[in-house]
């Protein structure tokens with residue numbers, strides 16, 4: 119191991135506002151091409167932008183969630199470049215006065231919690247979508263390109279990390295955690311496969327023990343957390359081989375090819391001066407007051423890290439807390455707690471039997487025939503001894519099959535446990551009366567026969583007597 123990787127990640131997040139960043143066009147995904155368009159997002163001459171206040175507030179809120187400093191006078195800049203999906207020939211973006219600067223995100227790649235610094239969070243507009251026909255689906259070998267401007271002008275938030283990441287696992291943990299935060303805030307649907315959240319990674323290598331940064335390569339086109347991890351592992355290995363052979367790294371953009379499992383060289387990487395940034399003359403600076411900041415801070419939801427910590431405080435294992443916060447069953451867990459159920463038991467059912475059921479059936483949480491009230495009742499019935507844990511599994515099965523409330527399922531399937539002391543005492547007395555020899559031997563100190571007698575009572579009660587009560591009463595009545 120001579121080299122260590124230095125990785126920074128740029129994350130683009132499409133905000134799920136109703137309208138676009140600088141016009142009133144709707145933002146829905148999947149509409150007929152070129153139907154959600156107007157003179158502003160087509161860049162027609164004379165059209166003027168009007169900023170989307172919600173997008174600005176959400177971007178500032180994300181900055182607050184990441185501990186950023188909010189810029190009091192933030193400015194939109196024009197980033198000038200020519201491409202067919204950018205009809206104005208410039209993108210309205212931000213340059214030296216982004217909405218949010220600094221901050222950090224805590225990640226847990228499985229080797230302990232660590233901090234990744236945030237450089238900035240800024241707001242810009244998305245471009246249109248190009249579809250290259252023929253060839254390999256890339257522009258240089260295609261016969262024709264189709265353009266859809268529905269995406270043009272959708273608010274796009276960019277979160278830039280510091281180059282604090284050194285392994286593909288850490289990169290994945292960072293991307294995962296940032297996605298969790300965005301989802302908890304409800305500001306994007308953050309669908310990786312639809313491109314509403316996209317990651318680009320800057321990767322360079324340096325000799326272990328040195329601090330100077332090597333030549334960096336930007337890797338693009340990673341459509342899942344797994345492909346981010348794979349692409350980085352590949353790129354680190356590629357650069358290691360080059361450096362080991364004495365070759366130099368070319369500063370460039372490379373595209374991840376998911377099927378081939380390699381990165382291809384793209385265009386050579388521009389310097390920011392190539393974009394001739396200048397302040398957007400059609401927009402005034404965005405002034406954020408301390409009052410706005412205070413309101414946005416107050417309205418922040420509970421963030422995933424805080425929620426996981428709260429679950430651990432409620433007695434959950436760290437792994438269960440992670441699963442519930444990141445997975446589809448967190449809402450049901452919260453609702454079941456609100457219905458008064460014991461946290462640890464509910465978590466066990468959700469991350470065990472119920473998660474397994476969803477895996478098996480391929481359904482989602484919304485399709486479950488079980489709700490918070492039912493699950494709380496089920497857990498309550500175990501706690502009060504009305505159901506053994508084995509019987510509870512069968513009751514749950516019935517509930518998931520839509521057979522009714524736990525009471526109804528338990529009654530219909532004859533699974534209720536008898537915990538009534540008087541009823542069990544009568545059963546115990548009858549069994550002891552028919553086993554006088556064993557009772558006498560227990561009296562003489564043969565403790566292991568207690569288990570035998572308990573078994574006899576359980577059998578006499580057809581397995582429905584509460585074993586804890588049976589055990590206590592057998593001991594009581596044989597030790598007089």
Ligand SMILES: [Zn+2]
Nearest residue numbers: 141143156159
């Ligand atoms: Zn428009």
